Each structure stands twice: as C-alpha cells, then as structure tokens.
Amino acid sequence: MSTPSVSRRGLVGGGVAAGLAVGAFAAGRATAADETPGATGSDAFAFRGAHQAGITTPAQDRLHFAAFDVTTGSRAQLIALLEAWTEAADRMTRGLPAGRIGPTEGAVDLPPDDTGEAIGLSASGLTITFGFGPALFRDARGRDRFGIADRQPEALRTLPHFPADVLDPERSYGDLCVQACADDPQVAVHAIRNLARIGFGTVAVRWSQLGFGRTSTTSTSQSTPRNLFGFKDGTANVKAEETSDVAQHVWVADGDDAKAAWLAGGSYLVARRFNMNIEIWDRQSLGDQEDFIGRTKASGAPLSGGTEFTEPDFSMPGSDGPVIPRDAHVRVVHPDFNDGVRMLRRGYNFVDGSDPLGGLNAGLFFIAFMRNPDTQFIPVQNRMAKVDALMEYVKVTGSALFAVPPGIGAGEYVGQALFA
Secondary structure, eight states: OOOOOHHHHTTTTTTHHHHHHHHHHHHSSSSGGOTTTTTOOOTTTOSSSSOOSSSSSSSEEEEEEEEEOOOOOOOHHHHHHHHHHHHHHHHHHHTTOOSSSSSSSOOSOOOOSOOOTTTOOOOTTTTEEEOOOGTSSSSTTOSSSSSSSGGGOOTSSSOOOOOOOOOOOGGSSOSSEEEEEEEEHHHHHHHHHHHHHHHHHHHEHHHHHHEEEEOOOOOSOOOBOOEEEOOOOOOOOOOOOOOHHHHHHHSOOSSSSSGGGGGGOEEEEEEEEEEOOOOHHEEEEEEEHHHHHBBBBTOBBBSSSSOOOOOOOOOOOEETTTSOOOTTTHHHGGGGGGGTOOEOOOOOEEEEETTTTSSSSEEEEEEEESTTTTTTTTHHHHHHHHHHHHGEEEEEEEEEEEEEEEOTTOEEEEEEEEOO
C-alpha cells in the first residue's frame, strides 16, 4: 500500500496536537536518541521532585528566560501543552532530545521533533522552571479563560508601577514563563527554542532574555560573583543549605492561601529588567561607588570592616554620618530594615548590544523567588525606589510576577493540581 504524501504546508500550525501525535507514534519505537550516553550523568539535575529545579539548585552560568502569551481559549489545549512541555523538559534536563525520535532519526518528510543544536552536548546542569502569570487566571477584561479564576493566588497580580519604573510592555508580563538555566548557553537556548516550537499554535513568545554571569549564589559551595558595576553581588542571599530560611522565605506553605492550595510547595518568581547606566557609573570615583553600594569593591567587605561575610555595622560612625551611608544599597535592602524578610535571588548580567545613543544596553536581569511578594518584594522595592542611592544609575524596563507550581511527581505534568 502506498503511503499518502504529506505536504509541508499542511503541517504548519499543527502545534501541540501534531507534536503529541508524533510522540504517540514514537512511544512504541526504540530510537538512538533514547540511548544517548551521559543522559543521566553527573552534570544533570533531577527534573521531578518535591520542588521545581532551578530555584535552590546551585545557580548556573547561563540563562534563557522566556514569557509566553497563551493564544488558545481551550482549557484542553492548554493542559495538552503543559503535558507536552513536561515530557520535553524532563528529557532535555537528562541530556536527551526534546522528542522521542530525535533530530536525525525521523521520517524525511516530517519536521524533526528536536532542533538538533544540542547534539553531542551533555545536560550541562540544565534546569527548566515553569511559572503562571496572573493573566492566565483572568485576562485584562476579567474573563476566566480556563476555568481557574477561583484558584488564582491572592498575591498573584500585576506588580505595582514603582517610582523610577520605565516599563516596556513588550518586555513585561506574560501568561506563562520558562526559566532555563545551564552551564552551556547553547543548552539553555536549545531548551527554550524547543518548548516554543512545541507550543506553536497554542502559545506565542511575548518576550525573552538571555543572561550570562550569574549575579548571586544559591549555595554555600559557590563563590560570590560580580555584577556589571564591578561589585560582588548576592553576598547575603538565601542559600539552599539554610533549610529553615528557605522554608520560611521561599516555599509557599500549606494554609498560606485558602484559594490556592495547589501552590503549596511552590513559590513566586519576580523578574525585573534593570538597565544600568554603565557609562555614567564608570565616571564615578571609587569612593563614591563604594558609598553607593556600602561595600568595598575589592573584597566585598562592608565599609564597617571585616571580610565579605562579616555582618555590616550600620551604627559605626564615619567622618560625616555612619560609615555605611543611610542610602547605601546594602543598608536599604538589609533584613534589619525590612521586617526581617529575605528572598532567594537568581539574577544574571545581560548585554543586548548598544542603545540608539551608542551606550551599552546592559544591566541586571533580576530574578527572585519568595513565599509572598506582598510582604517581601513589594515593600523592599518601594524602599529601594525611594531612598537607594543606586537607583540614580539604573532604570527598570521590564517587570513580571509569576506563581511557580510545586515540583512534578512521576506521571504528573507541571501545574496538574491547579487543573485537577
């Protein structure tokens, strides 16, 4: 019997449904792609578990972050997307192709179910973390698109417009987000590229951000990195080994929100794009730079003395007021002045070429995970916007808040409890 021909034009727009059909065909077929050596090697982090990977995981060196708008109004298609994304993410974090056939083993008249640029590369510590934005629950007109509005977390809404925000709507918000972190930039890009491909016809990329050079540590095993101002960043960040602080400040607990019991074990993700006025900063004296930060540029020690990890002494007098100025960044954001709240930061540097005036379009892509943005991020950001000396040298051009579901168990898809 002859096989009917398949036009390439007819395949365009197949989206998730086509991808699932190919996956079903491949399920009964052993392929070379499934036998890739090192797929579960020492540089792979488990995708499934009590919490999503990519939060307390030791921060990798590279980031590809993407926010998506859901373009379908079908609850079934949204769930099918989350199922397909979960399967693909589970495979890619093990160093396998996104699809079961792979980039080179499929029929020549069908698109490959993996794009192929990660052929020969290891898992490279890839983690893929998913989040849900407020518009997934209610759109701009308040409509419940997917029958989940009554389960929207109380704290999940559009972040306030803070003083000094200069937000670009095309770099802000989104229905869904995916954070892909890896030690190889091509592995991170491969992950987002394939999830966007799988989602064709169901979601569209709203905005994305590449990042390099992590700007915080999430483990005591890591050394403190530097941001593009040249200073060590994230010295006092919550570390994975501080299990009681992680439980208190990062994970949503049972009973936190009666409407959103599905979020217990998850977290909230705040993403903020801080453009740095690099050229203006570079013309400031070393002494002024250190006063703005509140730490020495060489070692990262507080201006009150000691080593990088010495607790700052904010009462120590200097020649003209406290030795750590009252508007120094380290003082403004310190838990002592913010009701003891902390956040787990996973930010990255970015350089996106030059702006129309010839300056660097560069800065910090701030990512932080927290238990409750209403009591953690929003008060701290308001305080920063009003009194932090650093705000003169940055402007926020992108902003978003997402609810990050808990970890994915065997046989589950991400966010399954929300749709149960």
